Every structure is written in C-alpha cells, then in structure tokens.
Amino acid sequence: MSFKKTIITVIAILIVSSCMFILAMIIRGKSDTVSRDQSEQSENTYSSGNVSTDSGYSVPEVSSTQGGTSYDIPSSTPASSIQSSGSPEISQPNTQDVPQWTETNKSGEYYVNTDGIYSRIYALQDSDTVKQYRLNDKVTVVAKTDTDYFKLEDGTFIHSDYLSKNEETLWTETEINGEYYVNSDDVYSRISAIQGSDTVERYELNDKVTVIARTDTDYFKLEDGTFIHCDYLSEEEVKINLGSNLPDYSSLTQNGYTIERINGITYVDGVMIANKTYTLPRSYSPGIQPDAYDAFLEMQSAAEQDGISLYIVSGYRSYDDQEAIYARYVNDDGKEAADTYSSRPGHSDHQTGYTFDLNSLDQDFEYTPEGIWLAEHCAQFGFIIRYPKGKDAYTGYMFEPWHVRYVGRERAEAITDSGLSLEEYYGISSDYSLCVNE
Numbered sequence: 396m397s398f399k400k401t402i403i404t405v406i407a408i409l410i411v412s413s414c415m416f417i418l419a420m421i422i423r424g425k426s427d428t429v430s431r432d433q434s435e436q437s438e439n440t441y442s443s444g445n446v447s448t449d450s451g452y453s454v455p456e457v458s459s460t461q462g463g464t465s466y467d468i469p470s471s472t473p474a475s476s477i478q479s480s481g482s483p484e485i486s487q488p489n490t491q492d493v494p495q496w497t498e499t500n501k502s503g504e505y506y507v508n509t510d511g512i513y514s515r516i517y518a519l520q521d522s523d524t525v526k527q528y529r530l531n532d533k534v535t536v537v538a539k540t541d542t543d544y545f546k547l548e549d550g551t552f553i554h555s556d557y558l559s560k561n562e563e564t565l566w567t568e569t570e571i572n573g574e575y576y577v578n579s580d581d582v583y584s585r586i587s588a589i590q591g592s593d594t595v596e597r598y599e600l601n602d603k604v605t606v607i608a609r610t611d612t613d614y615f616k617l618e619d620g621t622f623i624h625c626d627y628l629s630e631e632e633v634k635i636n637l638g639s640n641l642p643d644y645s646s647l648t649q650n651g652y653t654i655e656r657i658n659g660i661t662y663v664d665g666v667m668i669a670n671k672t673y674t675l676p677r678s679y680s681p682g683i684q685p686d687a688y689d690a691f692l693e694m695q696s697a698a699e700q701d702g703i704s705l706y707i708v709s710g711y712r713s714y715d716d717q718e719a720i721y722a723r724y725v726n727d728d729g730k731e732a733a734d735t736y737s738s739r740p741g742h743s744d745h746q747t748g749y750t751f752d753l754n755s756l757d758q759d760f761e762y763t764p765e766g767i768w769l770a771e772h773c774a775q776f777g778f779i780i781r782y783p784k785g786k787d788a789y790t791g792y793m794f795e796p797w798h799v800r801y802v803g804r805e806r807a808e809a810i811t812d813s814g815l816s817l818e819e820y821y822g823i824s825s826d827y828s829l830c831v832n833e
C-alpha cells in the first residue's frame with residue numbers, strides 16, 4: 396500500500412467516525428426530549444461518543460404543587476435502552492414505584508452537627524453519597540424537602556437531623572498563659588480539643604510550648620490554635636519520661652530507690668508501678684501474675700483456718716477494660732469524682748496483674764472480720780493495702796480496704812510496718828496534676 400493510499404484510508408476512517416459521532420449526538424438530542432426539562436447538570440453526566448453513562452441521570456421532572464415543586468425520582472435507564480434496541484426511540488422509564496419528594500424554598504446557613512456525614516444526590520435515605528462533611532462545616536441551604544432533607548446550593552441533600560442552626564459547642568476555653576513542656580515523645584497537637592480529632596504537629600520530649608487557654612475537655616490550646624491533651628504537658632522539664640514508647644532509663648527516686656523503665660514499664664525497687672504519674676502501655680496485658688495468684692491462694696487457705704472467707708471480686712484488668720470502666724464512671728459522676736476512685740486507662744494498678752479486689756467494694760469492709768483479718772495478715776503473704784486510709788494525697792485514691800497489691804513478702808512487711816503508702820515509702824508521685832479539673 397502506498398503512502399498516499401494510507402493517508403486516504405485514514406481520512407476516510409476519520410470521516411466515517413465523525414458521522415457516527417454526529418449520529419450519536421442526534422440520538423442524544425432525542426433522549427434529551429424524553430426528560431422534558433433537560434439541564435446543564437445532566438449534560439455533564441454524558442460523556443462524548445457515549446449516549447449516557449451508568450450514573451447518568453436526567454434531572455427530575457418538575458411539576459407545580461402548592462407551596463413547592465414536586466420531583467419525580469430521576470431514572471438512569473435511557474442509555475441501555477438506546478443501545479440494546481438500536482433505535483433512537485427511548486422507552487419511558489418506569490416511575491411507578493419510584494419515591495418522590497417535594498421541595499419548599501428555604502434559605503439559610505447551617506452547620507453540620509455530626510462528624511463525617513455525607514451529602515446525597517437525592518433527598519432519600521440510602522441514595523448515593525456525594526461529599527463528606529466535618530463537624531461544624533457551614534453549608535448554605537436552598538430548600539427543604541418533605542422527606543426531611545435540606546437541599547444545599549450544590550443541589551445535594553443532607554438529612555435535617557445532621558444540620559443545626561448553630562455551631563456545636565464541644566468545649567469551653569478558659570484563658571491561661573504559660574510555658575509548658577511536652578512530657579513524652581510522639582505527642583501530636585490536634586485541630587480540636589476532642590479525642591480523635593485530626594493531628595497537626597508532632598512533638599518530642601521536652602519541646603517547649605506556649606499555652607494560651609485550657610479547655611473543659613482537658614486540652615491545652617497552643618498559640619497556633621491547636622490543642623494538646625493535658626496528659627502530655629508538664630509544668631517542668633521532665634527527667635523521667637512518662638510516655639510509653641520511650642527509651643529505657645534508670646534513675647533514683649526522691650528516697651533513693653532505683654526507678655527504671657523497661658519496655659515502657661516503670662519499676663521502683665523492682666516493683667511495677669501503675670499510678671496517676673506512671674502508666675503502663677496499652678499493649679501490656681499479662682493477665683493475673685502467677686506468683687500473685689499463688690500468694691493469694693496461700694493467704695486464702697490461711698484465712699480459712701481462722702474462719703475467714705476471702706474471695707476475689709476483681710483481679711486483672713486490661714487497658715481496654717479500664718478504658719470502658721473509666722468512661723462509664725466519668726459519664727455517671729463526672730471526671731473529677733471518677734478520678735478519686737477510678738483510674739484512667741494505663742494508670743490502673745489492676746493492669747499490673749498483681750492486684751486483687753477482695754470480698755466487698757464497700758469502705759465498711761474495713762470493719763468486717765474479713766477486712767480486719769486482711770489488714771492484719773496480708774503483708775505476710777506479700778500483699779499491701781494499696782490505698783490506705785488517709786493517704787489520698789499520696790496515692791491519688793481514696794481508701795480501699797479491699798484492694799491488695801502483691802509486692803513480695805519482704806517489701807510488703809517493710810511498707811506495712813512503715814505505716815506509709817507505697818508512694819510515700821518509695822518517694823514517687825501519683826498525680827495527673829495538669830489534667831485534674833479543679
């Protein structure tokens with residue numbers, strides 16, 4: 396084939412395809428007449444060379460009703476019926492069981508009151524979603540439907556349950572001013588003073604930040620308008636890291652005992668510590684520690700010989716268990732009260748696996764024969780009353796005569812004989828400090 400012939404062939408092919416294209420456009424013109432009130436919006440859903448697309452929908456048929464405009468639900472059938480029949484005639488979409496809605500003009504600015512909700516293409520539940528909105532996004536409403544949707548200016552719909560006239564107030568801010576230190580590595584600031592909101596910037600241990608406000612949700616607002624949870628800020632530079640993903644260290648407590656962090660777990664004098672200052676990682680889930688359980692069984696049978704019945708009410712508790720329990724108490728009693736008797740997740744003595752609540756979670760347990768026996772004898776089996784009476788200021792918790800903690804016999808006897816709480820004895824703190832709302 397000569398070069399000239401090739402050129403001619405190519406031109407001929409081009410002419411033929413152009414004709415086919417024009418024919419297609421004519422067919423499309425016909426289809427446009429089917430939905431009487433064709434608009435720009437549905438034009439855009441057609442792609443050239445193809446009469447329609449799967450998602451191509453024609454704009455709703457409009458008829459006037461009193462006080463509003465009624466819409467038939469759009470149909471997406473034209474394309475397939477054209478192609479299968481090979482005829483430009485289009486069968487009328489079946490609108491028999493198709494739901495409808497009526498729109499009434501309405502205009503105003505509204506706020507999205509739920510995070511992550513979607514606008515939809517129709518004013519109908521389960522219709523396709525278009526755009527995701529964040530909490531307190533502002534939208535302009537142009538109509539209201541009798542299906543309880545608001546129509547936005549882009550023609551999409553959001554259910555009226557998810558729009559409010561006012562922004563949601565999720566926290567209140569109190570102005571404060573100060574320099575604080577990030578007390579852990581891998582701390583992120585967030586765009587909102589609420590858990591789980593988007594993170595902004597990563598901070599390292601002892602990064603200094605300027606705080607301009609604190610919130611009633613226990614966040615500190617930085618001068619750049621972002622928020623860091625109070626758990627992660629301290630008033631002083633920290634020598635002992637509080638975070639869980641930090642390098643191991645070894646140091647001495649105020650009273651000269653060894654304090655060390657091994658794999659995110661703090662030990663003082665070899666005793667694993669979980670209190671308001673020292674946390675356990677979420678991943679630390681030992682279950683009941685066998686030596687603690689053996690010691691309990693030994694104590695239980697010794698008690699039995701004295702006619703005393705001891706039994707476990709609560710033992711090991713995982714980080715996740717504690718998270719749920721604490722959230723429930725906060726919900727019931729408020730954070731301030733909950734913090735006097737319940738631990739925040741990661742701070743619970745029960746997560747160590749060395750702890751048992753025995754018999755009764757009632758302070759009057761102190762005066763029962765079982766409570767008296769326990770206080771007198773538990774040390775010889777390696778247990779201490781972890782939160783003694785009148786030691787709230789040191790332990791961070793109210794008196795719990797039922798809560799025993801295994802530390803080994805020698806230590807238990809020394810601590811008990813001293814009349815001190817574990818925190819006082821070792822010279823360590825137990826304080827959420829920055830996070831306690833006062």
Ligand SMILES: [Zn+2]
Binds near residue numbers: 751752795798
């Ligand atoms: Zn307990």
